[in-house]
Amino acid sequence: MTRALAISRDLEAFVRRDATGTGRLELLVTGARCAACIGKIERAVSDLPGVAGVRLNLTTGKLAVDLKAASVEPDQVVQAVEALGYRASLFDPTEATAAQDREGRELAVALGVAGFGAGNVMMFTVPAWAGLFGQELNASTLTVMYWMAAIVATPCALFAGRPFFRSAWASLRRGKANMDVPISIGVLLTLIVSFSETLLNGRHAYFDAAVTLLFLLLIGRYLDHRLRASARSAAHDLLVLQAPVAMRVHNGVEQGVPVAQVQVGDQLAVAPGQRAPVDGYVDSGVSEIDNALISGETALVAVGPGARIHAGALNLTGRLVMTAAARSEDSTLAAIARLMEAGAQSRSAYVRLADKAAALYVPIVHAAAALTFLVGWAIGLGPREALLRAAAVLIVTCPCALGLAVPAVQIAASARLFRKGVLVKSGAALERLAEVDHVVFDKTGVLTEGLPRLVDAPAHLVALAAPLARASRHPLARAMAREAGVGLVAQACVETAGQGVEGLIDGRRARLGRAAFVGVSPGDERETELWFGFDGDTKIRFVFEDKSRAGAAQAIADLRAQGLEVEVLSGDLPGPVSRIAAELGISAWRAGLTPFEKAEAIDALKARGRKVLMVGDGLNDAAALARAHASMAPGAAVDAAQNAADLVFTGEALDAVPTAIGVARSARGRALQNFTFSALYNLVAAPAAMFGLINPFIAALAMSGSSMVVLLNALRPGWRR
Amino acid sequence: MNIILFLAPFSVGLGALGLVAFLWTMRVGQYDDPKGDAARVLYDHLDDGPPSDN
Numbered sequence: 001m002t003r004a005l006a007i008s009r010d011l012e013a014f015v016r017r018d019a020t021g022t023g024r025l026e027l028l029v030t031g032a033r034c035a036a037c038i039g040k041i042e043r044a045v046s047d048l049p050g051v052a053g054v055r056l057n058l059t060t061g062k063l064a065v066d067l068k069a070a071s072v073e074p075d076q077v078v079q080a081v082e083a084l085g086y087r088a089s090l091f092d093p094t095e096a097t098a099a100q101d102r103e104g105r106e107l108a109v110a111l112g113v114a115g116f117g118a119g120n121v122m123m124f125t126v127p128a129w130a131g132l133f134g135q136e137l138n139a140s141t142l143t144v145m146y147w148m149a150a151i152v153a154t155p156c157a158l159f160a161g162r163p164f165f166r167s168a169w170a171s172l173r174r175g176k177a178n179m180d181v182p183i184s185i186g187v188l189l190t191l192i193v194s195f196s197e198t199l200l201n202g203r204h205a206y207f208d209a210a211v212t213l214l215f216l217l218l219i220g221r222y223l224d225h226r227l228r229a230s231a232r233s234a235a236h237d238l239l240v241l242q243a244p245v246a247m248r249v250h251n252g253v254e255q256g257v258p259v260a261q262v263q264v265g266d267q268l269a270v271a272p273g274q275r276a277p278v279d280g281y282v283d284s285g286v287s288e289i290d291n292a293l294i295s296g297e298t299a300l301v302a303v304g305p306g307a308r309i310h311a312g313a314l315n316l317t318g319r320l321v322m323t324a325a326a327r328s329e330d331s332t333l334a335a336i337a338r339l340m341e342a343g344a345q346s347r348s349a350y351v352r353l354a355d356k357a358a359a360l361y362v363p364i365v366h367a368a369a370a371l372t373f374l375v376g377w378a379i380g381l382g383p384r385e386a387l388l389r390a391a392a393v394l395i396v397t398c399p400c401a402l403g404l405a406v407p408a409v410q411i412a413a414s415a416r417l418f419r420k421g422v423l424v425k426s427g428a429a430l431e432r433l434a435e436v437d438h439v440v441f442d443k444t445g446v447l448t449e450g451l452p453r454l455v456d457a458p459a460h461l462v463a464l465a466a467p468l469a470r471a472s473r474h475p476l477a478r479a480m481a482r483e484a485g486v487g488l489v490a491q492a493c494v495e496t497a498g499q500g501v502e503g504l505i506d507g508r509r510a511r512l513g514r515a516a517f518v519g520v521s522p523g524d525e526r527e528t529e530l531w532f533g534f535d536g537d538t539k540i541r542f543v544f545e546d547k548s549r550a551g552a553a554q555a556i557a558d559l560r561a562q563g564l565e566v567e568v569l570s571g572d573l574p575g576p577v578s579r580i581a582a583e584l585g586i587s588a589w590r591a592g593l594t595p596f597e598k599a600e601a602i603d604a605l606k607a608r609g610r611k612v613l614m615v616g617d618g619l620n621d622a623a624a625l626a627r628a629h630a631s632m633a634p635g636a637a638v639d640a641a642q643n644a645a646d647l648v649f650t651g652e653a654l655d656a657v658p659t660a661i662g663v664a665r666s667a668r669g670r671a672l673q674n675f676t677f678s679a680l681y682n683l684v685a686a687p688a689a690m691f692g693l694i695n696p697f698i699a700a701l702a703m704s705g706s707s708m709v710v711l712l713n714a715l716r717p718g719w720r721r
Numbered sequence: 722m723n724i725i726l727f728l729a730p731f732s733v734g735l736g737a738l739g740l741v742a743f744l745w746t747m748r749v750g751q752y753d754d755p756k757g758d759a760a761r762v763l764y765d766h767l768d769d770g771p772p773s774d775n
Contacts, residue, residue, distance in 0.1 A: 035760035039767055058757030109747060116740040120733050148729055 015067065015074055022052065023067040025074050030061060031086040044080045051077075063088070075256065090245065107222045110160040114215040117156025118208070124149040125208040129697040139201060146198040146205045153207035154191060160214045161187050163221065179358035179403065182365055183217060186394040193391040196384075204388060209395050209699050216707050220407040224427055246277035249321060259328045266324045272317055276309045278331045280322040286499070287318035290475075292444060292618060299528045299573070300475070302499075302514065312619055317474065317495070352428050353668070354406045357675055361402060365686070369393040372690045385692070392689040395699050397682045401706040405674035406431075408714035413667035421651035422660050429646030432630040433661060434668035435611045439559055440602065440624070442616035443570035443577055446634060447552055447584065447654070450617070452479045452528055452544035461540055464505075465532040468493070468512040472501040476530050476544055477512065500530075509535040546576065551653045553584050558658035564613075569598050571620050595620040602627045615657060617641050632657060674710045681706050 017023040032041060038056050045054045045065060053066040065077055074090065081088040124145045131137030131145075161184065168180035187210050194205040245256045249267040259277045262268065267283065270276055276289075288300045291313050300316065303309065309322060311331035369390045376386030407427060414424035424430055441447050452475060454462065466484035469477040471493040490503035490510070500513010511518045511533060518531035520539050533539035559566055568589035570577045577591040593601065602624045605612045614621065614628035617637030625631035625644040633645035642648050649656035685702055688694055694702075746752070761767040 035763045035767060038757065038760055039764060042767070056757065057754040058760060059754045105747065108752075109744060112740060112743045112747075116736055120736045123729065123732060152733055 025065045025067060025077060025090070027063040027065070027078065027081065027088045027090055028061055029056065029063045029081060029086050029088050032056060032058060032061065037086070040084055041081055041086065044084055045077055048076055048080060104222075104225050107163060107218065107225050110163055111215070111218040111222050113156050114160035114211060114218050117153055117160065117211040118215040121149050121153045121156075121208045121211055124152070125696065125700070128205075129700075142203070143198060143201050146194070146207065149205070149207040150195065150198060153211045157187055157191060157207075157211045157214055160211070160218060164214070164217070177358070177362045178355055179362075182358075182362050182394070183213070183403070185366075187214060189391050190395055193388055197388065200384070202384075202388075204392075204696055206391070206395055206696050206699060209696065209703060212700065213395070213703060216703070217403040220404040223411045224407040247271075262324050262328055264324055264327060268322050268324055270315045270320045270322060272315055272319060274315055276311055276313045276315065276322065278311050278324045278328050279326040280309055280324045282307045282309060283321045283323050285318050285320040286496075287320050288316045288474075290314040290316055292450070352406070353431050353671055353675075354402065357402055357405075365394065365397050365682075368397070368686055368690070376690075389690060389692050392692075392694045392699065393686055396685040396689045396694055396702050401674070401678040401681065401710045404707055404710050404714075405678060406671045408711050409667050409670045409674065412714045413663050417647075417660055417663050420656065420659055421649055422656050423648045423650065424660075425646055425648070429630060430664045430667050431671075432611075433613065433646065433664035436564065436613040436630050436661060438565045438567070438605060438610040439613045439615065439657070440567050440569050440605070440628070441586075442614075442618065442621045442624075443568055443572055443580055444546060445617040445636065446549075446615050447568065447580055448546040448548050450546065450636065452476055453547050454480055454483045455543050455545045457483070457542055461532075462542075463487070465510075465512055465540065465542070467505045468501050468503055468510055468532070471495075471503055472512070474501070476528065477501065479544060480530065480542065505534075511535075545579075548580055548583055549652065549654050551655050555654040555658055556584050556586060558655065559661070562658060562661060564661070565610075569593055569601055569624070571595070571598070571618075595623050599623040599627050613657075613661070616645075632660065670713060674713055677709060677713070678706065681709075 015023040015025050029041065032038065038058060041056050041063065042054050045051055045063070050068050051065060052068045054063065056063045063081070078088050078090065127137060128142055128145045128149070131142045137145075164180045164183045164187070167178065168184040171178040171181060190206045190210040190213075194207050194210070197203075197205045246259045246262050246266075247254045247269040248257050248262065249269050254269055262278050268277060268280065272287065282303050282305050284305055286302075286304045288302050289309060290300055291310070301307075303320070308325075309320075311326075311328070372393050373386045373390035376389050377383055381389070410424075410427035410430050413430055414427075417424055444450055462480065462484050466481060467488045467490040469480040469484065470487065470489045472478070472481075472495055474495075488505075490505045493501055493503035495501045496513070496517065500511055500517040502509070502511045502513075504510070512530060515521065515529070515531050518533050518539055520531055520533075528544040530542045530544070531539050532542065556566055566586050566588070568577060568581050568586055570589070570591050571593050572591060574591040577589055581587070581589040590601065598620065602612055602614060606627075606629070611629040614624050614631045615633070616622075616625050616631070617634050618641060621633075621637075622641050622644045625633065625641055630647075631645040632647045632649060633641045635642075635648055635650035637645070637648070647660055649660070681702075685694075751758075
């Protein structure tokens with residue numbers, strides 16, 4: 001699409017080749033959604049000579065292409081995909097293999113094994129329970145049943161428990177106790193006590209409890225993982241967005257090189273429609289660039305020789321040759337990526353609700369179990385009975401209700417938000433969102449639509465200029481053409497990059513473009529404007545403005561009603577920002593902020609003890625999004641912003657923000673209800689176990705019963721908003 | 722009673738068969754691209770069964 005000027009680029013660096021010369025190439029394809037897309041893309045690529053195999057993964061958006069020998073240029077693959085109207089970026093071969101979901105795979109396998117164990121152990125424990133109530137099951141048959149249960153349950157529990165054991169061990173070595181410590185101790189102690197009881201022909205063995213406990217907990221763990229899986233690699237995708245190819249000009253020849261290899265002083269060509277790969281200065285060429293992603297500015301900037309360009313700026317109209325002033329890792333984009341990483345680190349220090357509960361729960365339960373053992377022994381129960389009771393305490397005070405309490409609620413809440421067009425990327429995000437007391441909005445693309453619209457233009461004047469506007473691909477001219485509708489197109493049009501378009505309307509020469517191009521002295525450059533005039537006639541000025549999103553004012557009012565403070569931080573000029581702020585009734589706003597100042601403003605709010613929700617869409621917001629307590633991005637936002645944000649709302653309306661906060665608060669309320677229930681349950685169950693009133697049947701009932709109550713509370717209707 | 726000694730391992734074996742089947746579907750990547758598989762089944766020329774190269 002934008003590659004009309006592109007010369008075949010040498011992208012050999014992106015192919016992974018083996019000894020025989022066959023290679024593999026991976027591309028990230030965006031825009032493919034259906035079966036027809038798969039068919040089109042795979043056919044187009046496999047029709048290229050030298051392509052041995054091609055497969056598009058619709059879930060991850062990755063296109064894997066197998067190449068025969070050295071006969072095909074990677075660039076042809078990119079062009080073939082882009083010719084179909086999809087965006088394709090090449091994956092660095094070192095990055096491509098790294099992104100495998102190993103943790104999810106391990107949890108799924110553990111869940112399968114635990115499910116198998118929990119289901120099959122019941123065959124032997126159900127008859128054993130019958131034996132407990134004096135049915136015709138003599139002591140030796142009971143022991144046989146327990147042995148068979150042990151054969152099924154023990155390997156399953158040891159295998160399925162590995163994620164818990166590992167996490168518990170890591171936490172203990174750091175001198176802390178997370179939720180996995182009581183789980184691991186409980187499971188292991190249960191298995192040991194059950195074995196010794198079976199050996200001694202005892203009546204109580206808890207093999208089923210050990211593996212069922214793990215099964216229930218793994219459900220919670222897997223749900224939690226699925227929620228987080230989408231939010232993996234913010235910084236990684238930012239690098240893919242960065243268009244890994246730069247066109248280096250050397251002795252008049254253009255050659256594609258990975259951006260990472262660009263050196264300071266290299267000459268680089270940037271075709272219209274492409275983004276500047278690194279920071280630099282324009283050598284030759286005239287064009288207009290769109291900095292909206294970098295700074296949030298809506299006005300397009302005219303650039304010529306000597307002008308400074310930031311990495312990520314979109315070149316709109318003319319071909320530019322620039323000199324690199326920084327390497328990729330020193331460029332603006334990379335600096336933003338580093339800020340995002342720092343933000344992600346500060347976030348990982350956030351202590352989740354479940355871990356806070358564990359910090360309370362672990363010492364109490366362990367003290368109770370130890371006390372049961374010591375007191376039981378002291379009052380003459382004997383070590384065997386005392387240990388059995390202590391194990392029963394650990395089993396019935398089982399943390400499975402606690403382990404499910406939060407993930408179940410969060411899955412239900414995210415499913416609810418999903419139906420309202422809001423994607424939640426992690427459970428922790430919902431918890432943080434519920435605590436928010438201050439909302440910071442970006443202006444361009446969030447409070448506004450991010451599209452220029454003509455303001456206060458009489459229809460007959462628009463109709464006059466429309467024939468020229470229809471002939472141009474410039475964003476402002478297109479906005480004007482949209483306003484005018486279908487109609488005549490001017491004749492003999494010549495577009496001057498970065499200046500405007502000239503042509504014949506009914507035989508009269510006319511120009512549409514910048515003030516100087518049309519022949520008036522430049523006025524207020526702060527407004528987004530376009531001038532139009534026939535040769536030697538009066539000149540007409542058209543002003544463009546970014547309109548506020550539908551329902552924005554209502555959403556702001558709702559946020560206030562929820563007790564939140566609202567503020568606007570924008571990279572745009574003060575004029576447009578103050579206009580929008582006044583329109584929406586927001587008194588606190590700041591304009592002209594760089595991405596770094598935005599991040600600092602968030603840090604300053606944090607230092608004052610505020611819990612900030614950042615809502616933004618541009619690259620310039622990515623750092624602020626990553627540093628805020630919680631963050632949201634609209635679906636139209638750049639990938640990097642979507643990756644940095646905790647929640648992404650796909651609808652047009654801004655009321656997704658108050659809705660999400662309402663649901664997050666409800667979810668927090670329900671999680672706390674579940675904890676309260678678990679505490680009450682333990683208050684009854686623990687003393688019962690201490691006094692020896694628990695047998696394996698009651699333990700199994702209590703365990704699944706408490707888990708069911710917690711699950712049902714998560715699923716019951718009646719969410720706020 | 723002796724029948725149990727035969728039936729119990731047999732039924733555990735059936736369960737294990739299910740578990741092995743699940744592990745096999747994981748290994749051959751049947752959960753790698755749920756969206757794509759849902760779409761591919763609609764067209765004969767795209768429906769190439771589970772991928773075998775990983």
